[in-house]
Structures are given as C-alpha cells and as structure tokens.
Amino acid sequence: MRVYNTKHFLKILFSLHKSDTLKILFPTMILIGLYSWGIQYLEVEYLHLSSKSPISNVSMIHSLLGFVLSLLLVFRTNTAYDRWWEGRKLWGKLVNDSRNFAIKINTILGDDRKNADQIARYLKFFPHFLAKHLSKESTRLALDEDYSEIEEYIKHHGPSEIVILLTHKLNQLKKEGKITDVEMLYLDTQLSGFLDVCGGCERIKNTPIPYSYSSFVKKFIILYVLALPVAYVISIGLFMIPLTVFVYYVLMSLEMIAEEIEDPFNNDENDIPMETIAQNIERSVHQIMCSGK
Numbered sequence: 001m002r003v004y005n006t007k008h009f010l011k012i013l014f015s016l017h018k019s020d021t022l023k024i025l026f027p028t029m030i031l032i033g034l035y036s037w038g039i040q041y042l043e044v045e046y047l048h049l050s051s052k053s054p055i056s057n058v059s060m061i062h063s064l065l066g067f068v069l070s071l072l073l074v075f076r077t078n079t080a081y082d083r084w085w086e087g088r089k090l091w092g093k094l095v096n097d098s099r100n101f102a103i104k105i106n107t108i109l110g111d112d113r114k115n116a117d118q119i120a121r122y123l124k125f126f127p128h129f130l131a132k133h134l135s136k137e138s139t140r141l142a143l144d145e146d147y148s149e150i151e152e153y154i155k156h157h158g159p160s161e162i163v164i165l166l167t168h169k170l171n172q173l174k175k176e177g178k179i180t181d182v183e184m185l186y187l188d189t190q191l192s193g194f195l196d197v198c199g200g201c202e203r204i205k206n207t208p209i210p211y212s213y214s215s216f217v218k219k220f221i222i223l224y225v226l227a228l229p230v231a232y233v234i235s236i237g238l239f240m241i242p243l244t245v246f247v248y249y250v251l252m253s254l255e256m257i258a259e260e261i262e263d264p265f266n267n268d269e270n271d272i273p274m275e276t277i278a279q280n281i282e283r284s285v286h287q288i289m290c291s292g293k
Contacts, residue, residue, distance in 0.1 A: 021253035032225060032248045036241040039229040044237065062224075062231045069224055072217055073254050076209075080258035083204050084272070087264040090200045091277050094130070097193040098123055098281045102288040104190065108183050115173060120289045122166045126194060127278035129158035134201055134265035134274065159198045166191060205265050214259070221251045 102123055109116040170187055173179045179187070225248040233240040257270075264272045 021256050022249070024256065025249055025252055028252075029245050029249055033241055033245045035226070036229040036233070036244040037238075040233045040238060040240060043230075043233055062227055065224055065227075069220055069251070072220065073251065073258075076217055077254055077258045079209065080262035084261040084264045087201060087204050087272050090197045091272060091274065093193065094127060094197045095277065095281055095284070097190060097197070098127070099284050099288065101187070101190045102285045104183075104187060106289055106291070108179060108187075109173075112178060115169070115178070116289060119166065119169060120285050122162055122169070123285045124282040126159060126162045127281045128275070129162055130198055130201070131274035131278050133158050133198070134205055135267050160195065163191060163194055201265060205263060209262055217255055221248075221255060225251065 102120065105119050106116060109119075167188075170179060170184060170191070174181075174184050225244060228244045228247060229240050232243075236243070260268060260270055265274065267274070
C-alpha cells in the first residue's frame with residue numbers, strides 16, 4: 001500500500017506512480033482526442049452543420065444518459081470501497097484476536113515458557129500464511145524463526161492447518177492439566193476468530209463484482225464519450241476535443257480505481273498492506289510473550 005502525507009497537497013497533485021490512471025490511460029486519451037478532432041472536421045468543416053441541425057438535439061438525450069452514468073459510477077465506486085474497507089476491518093480484527101490470544105495464553109501458562117513459545121510461533125506464522133494464501137504471488141515470509149519445523153505440515157490451506165496445529169497443542173495441554181475446561185472454552189472461541197477472518201477475506205476475494213455489470217459500465221462509458229463530440233462539437237467547436245478527452249479520463253479513472261480496490265489482496269499499490277500488518281502482529285505477540293518471562 002502506498003503511504004503518503006495527506007497534508008502535502010502539491011506533492012500528491014503532481015506525483016505520478018505506477019498505478020496512476022493518467023499514465024495507464026494516456027494512449028487511449030490520444031485516440032479519443034483524434035476521434036474528437038475527426039468528428040469536428042466531419043460535422044463543421046466537411047458537412048458544414050449548424051446549431052439548427054437536427055443532430056444538435058442529441059445533446060438532450062446525452063444529458064439524461066450522463067445523469068444515469070453518474071449514478072452507476074457512484075454505486076460502482078462505493079461498492080468497491082466497501083469491499084476494501086471490509087477487508088481492512090477483517091485484518092484489524094486479526095490484530096486484536098492475536099493480541100488477546102497471546103495475552104490469555106501467556107497468563108494461563110505462566111512459567112511454562114516452552115509451550116508458550118511454541119504457541120507464540122504459531123500465532124506469528126498465521127498472518128503471514130494468510131497473506132500468502134490471499135495473494136496471487138507468493139508473499140515474502142519475513143520471520144526470524146526457522147520455518148523448516150512447520151512448513152512440512154503446511155501443504156494445502158495454510159491458515160486452516162496452522163489453526164489445526166494450535167488446536168492440537170491446546171488439547172494436549174488440556175489433557176496434561178495445564179489448561180482448564182473453562183480456559184479451553186474461551187481460548188477455543190478466540191481461536192475460531194482466526195478462521196472467521198480467513199473466511200471473510202476469502203469471500204471478498206472469491207466473489208468479484210459480476211462480470212456483466214462491470215462490462216456494462218465500461219461499454220456505457222465508451223459509448224457516452226464517443227457520443228459527446230457528436231452532440232456538442234457544433235456549438236462548442238475545437239474546444240470539444242480537450243473536453244472530451246478530460247471527460248473520458250475522469251470516467252474511466254473512476255472505473256479503473258473501483259476495479260483495483262475491489263480486490264484488496266493482490267499486493268498492488270493501493271491494496272491492504274497484509275505483510276506489514278502481519279509483521280506488526282508478529283512484533284506484538286513477541287512483546288506480549290517476553291513480558292511473561
């Protein structure tokens with residue numbers, strides 16, 4: 001995720017980054033400009049149409065379509081941001097659940113540091129394996145501990161198998177009398193929260209915006225922009241060329257931004273910083289466990 005200072009307005013205004021829509025859309029913006037110039041030449045220079053021409057009435061229909069398009073884009077953007085924000089809330093819940101679990105197990109086990117440290121390692125592994133599971137590309141697992149002791153067990157669904165290892169460990173401690181039935185009950189409730197977070201993130205990732213809706217919005221934008229110079233070039237003239245390019249840039253940028261943030265787990269520039277959050281969880285668990293030594 002790109003980190004920036006919201007107070008540096010001018011720096012934000014003039015900066016270009018790899019996901020900036022201006023860089024991505026620039027080639028098609030040139031094509032739209034050439035298309036607008038061609039319409040202007042055809043209608044004004046070649047056909048000599050005037051403002052009284054019947055084609056000027058297209059502007060009224062175009063205004064109505066603009067209102068409909070604005071409603072579609074507002075809904076599209078809000079829906080995409082809701083998905084991004086829900087993903088961020090789930091990772092925030094994981095931070096809280098990990099800290100709460102670490103505090104409880106640290107208090108329950110007390111001087112049994114060997115078992116406490118083993119459970120702490122599982123807690124540190126979980127967010128990293130969840131980030132790797134949700135990412136298209138393999139996420140860097142930035143931990144100081146050796147993974148060889150656990151990676152042999154993690155074959156398929158990493159987050160679930162980490163929880164299985166944790167559950168087995170807790171049951172073993174319960175049988176040894178180091179955890180009571182009541183303590184096991186609220187630890188198990190806390191443990192299930194980890195998979196709730198995983199399942200919520202998977203629901204977001206595996207349920208994209210319906211293809212037909214996304215395709216319709218893009219087609220609507222293109223048709224709207226292509227009709228723009230046809231409707232207004234007679235009355236506005238050459239100024240319609242940069243205006244059409246600008247409208248195309250604004251509308252397509254909104255659609256591209258919505259398309260990027262609707263899947264917040266791809267490690268793109270504007271996605272949720274899963275690995276950073278995982279490292280924060282790792283540090284928190286380490287600090288909590290060190291406080292019991």
